[in-house]
Amino acid sequence: MQDANRLDMQISIDFNNMMERFVGEHGIGDDELNEFIEKNADIAQRVNETRDNTRWRELPYNQETVVNRILEIAESVRKNYHSFVVLGIGGSALGPIAVQKALNHLRYNELSDDLRRGPKLYIEDNIDPERIRSLFDVIDIKRTMFNVITKSGSTSETMAQLLLITYMLRNCLGDNWANHVIATTDEHKGNLVKIARQFGITTLYVPDGVGGRFSELSPVGLLPAAVCGIDIKSLLDGAAYMDKLCSVDDPQKNPAFMLAALECISMKKGCNISVMMPYADSLKEMADWYAQLWAESLGKLYDKEGCVVRTGQTPVKALGVTDQHSQIQLYAEGPFDKVITFLAVDQYRALMDIPNAYDDIPDVAFLSGHTFNELIDVERRATEYALMKSRHMSKTITLPMVNEFTIGQLMMLLELQTAYAGGILNIDAFDQPGVEEGKNATYALLGKPGYEEKALELKNMPKKMKEYML
Ligand code: PA5
Numbered sequence: 001m002q003d004a005n006r007l008d009m010q011i012s013i014d015f016n017n018m019m020e021r022f023v024g025e026h027g028i029g030d031d032e033l034n035e036f037i038e039k040n041a042d043i044a045q046r047v048n049e050t051r052d053n054t055r056w057r058e059l060p061y062n063q064e065t066v067v068n069r070i071l072e073i074a075e076s077v078r079k080n081y082h083s084f085v086v087l088g089i090g091g092s093a094l095g096p097i098a099v100q101k102a103l104n105h106l107r108y109n110e111l112s113d114d115l116r117r118g119p120k121l122y123i124e125d126n127i128d129p130e131r132i133r134s135l136f137d138v139i140d141i142k143r144t145m146f147n148v149i150t151k152s153g154s155t156s157e158t159m160a161q162l163l164l165i166t167y168m169l170r171n172c173l174g175d176n177w178a179n180h181v182i183a184t185t186d187e188h189k190g191n192l193v194k195i196a197r198q199f200g201i202t203t204l205y206v207p208d209g210v211g212g213r214f215s216e217l218s219p220v221g222l223l224p225a226a227v228c229g230i231d232i233k234s235l236l237d238g239a240a241y242m243d244k245l246c247s248v249d250d251p252q253k254n255p256a257f258m259l260a261a262l263e264c265i266s267m268k269k270g271c272n273i274s275v276m277m278p279y280a281d282s283l284k285e286m287a288d289w290y291a292q293l294w295a296e297s298l299g300k301l302y303d304k305e306g307c308v309v310r311t312g313q314t315p316v317k318a319l320g321v322t323d324q325h326s327q328i329q330l331y332a333e334g335p336f337d338k339v340i341t342f343l344a345v346d347q348y349r350a351l352m353d354i355p356n357a358y359d360d361i362p363d364v365a366f367l368s369g370h371t372f373n374e375l376i377d378v379e380r381r382a383t384e385y386a387l388m389k390s391r392h393m394s395k396t397i398t399l400p401m402v403n404e405f406t407i408g409q410l411m412m413l414l415e416l417q418t419a420y421a422g423g424i425l426n427i428d429a430f431d432q433p434g435v436e437e438g439k440n441a442t443y444a445l446l447g448k449p450g451y452e453e454k455a456l457e458l459k460n461m462p463k464k465m466k467e468y469m470l
Contacts, residue, residue: 153190
């Protein structure tokens with residue numbers, strides 16, 4: 001992309017409505033902001049030094065060979081398969097879901113075969129037996145490629161799914177079953193890589209220092225995207241562009257740092273809830289991806305010195321305009337415990353007129369002659385205004401358009417924001433001990449070898465009492 005086009009496609013941030021001048025005493029004062037920035041000015045540099053956990057930042061620059069391999073695999077999948085099923089959970093699914101929803105046709109799977117740019121795509125991130133069963137009612141397993149994604153190679157949900165598809169593929173394809181599986185996992189650790197090697201399964205690796213929720217721009221997200229014809233080079237290009245914007249020395253010019261600072265100040269002011277509200281269906285799942293990123297990275301019991309801090313901010317997903325008719329009442333008149341981030345889009349990929357009719361009913365006719373594009377934009381600005389008037393903090397991240405380049409930027413921006421917020425809060429944003437506890441308890445309850453002590457701990461937990469049950 002030409003430099004001028006890149007500039008036109010640069011994401012912008014408006015945080016006027018976070019400030020005291022606009023929302024009164026619940027907002028942030030200029031001095032307060034400046035002091036905070038000064039105090040945390042070296043965060044970006046400190047986060048960069050934790051290279052072992054921030055290798056995801058290098059993904060836009062160091063994957064040339066792997067991208068070419070992904071494009072080759074994707075081409076062959078497109079030619080030979082009718083469905084592509086991703087099996088994974090958490091960071092191994094939410095990124096692929098968000099990118100697909102943003103960049104594919106909004107009704108991708110329902111398009112006819114000649115209009116779709118690739119096979120039908122299913123991202124199966126739950127183990128609800130009914131959902132699993134239903135998948136096999138809509139795919140033809142002989143014409144399906146399964147992409148099993150697990151960084152650790154040991155997550156129970158994903159491994160159970162692998163067991164199931166191995167059984168089903170073997171039943172209908174015999175020895176040829178492994179050709180219908182692609183593994184995306186750690187190169188050195190876990191069981192998936194062992195199984196893949198044993199059966200000659202095509203494998204892509206999640207690089208070291210790239211944790212689950214930061215892995216979208218690795219083969220985790222790139223293969224499913226490429227299979228659907230999404231331009232993954234442009235996605236990485238957008239991520240690199242944002243990484244550079246966030247590499248400036250002046251913290252006030254670093255968009256990710258500023259976003260992190262604003263969220264952290266709002267936390268100090270009692271905003272325990274962070275709402276992300278995209279005004280675009282294509283970005284709805286981006287809010288879901290961000291919810292995991294923000295919650296799992298910042299929800300921590302201890303700080304880096306081992307002191308109990310119980311930090312974090314609860315992410316909430318809302319959709320404009322849909323949730324104007326459900327949640328906005330609470331945001332406007334409820335407690336001052338929320339900060340809202342709108343995701344706006346300047347230019348939608350469709351222009352839809354609102355036709356003229358019912359001239360004799362002015363309360364309806366006033367809509368005629370406008371476009372749905374104007375309507376959604378006006379409603380976003382009106383909601384922003386209403387929240388400002390009710391003295392609630394909000395900010396807006398605007399994408400000039402939803403395309404590969406802007407989605408790459410947005411994901412890198414939010415990943416960096418999260419890493420900087422972790423630095424500001426002095427916590428480890430890259431681990432997830434709370435998730436591990438649940439995973440270990442599952443292993444123990446299902447009798448996995450090595451978890452006998454945990455099983456005993458669970459056996460000795462307080463028994464549930466009848467008087468608390470109805
Ligand atoms: O962000 C994380 O690390 C987690 O959400 C993981 O992605 C999730 O638990 C799945 O792990 P894995 O990819 O190892 O199966």
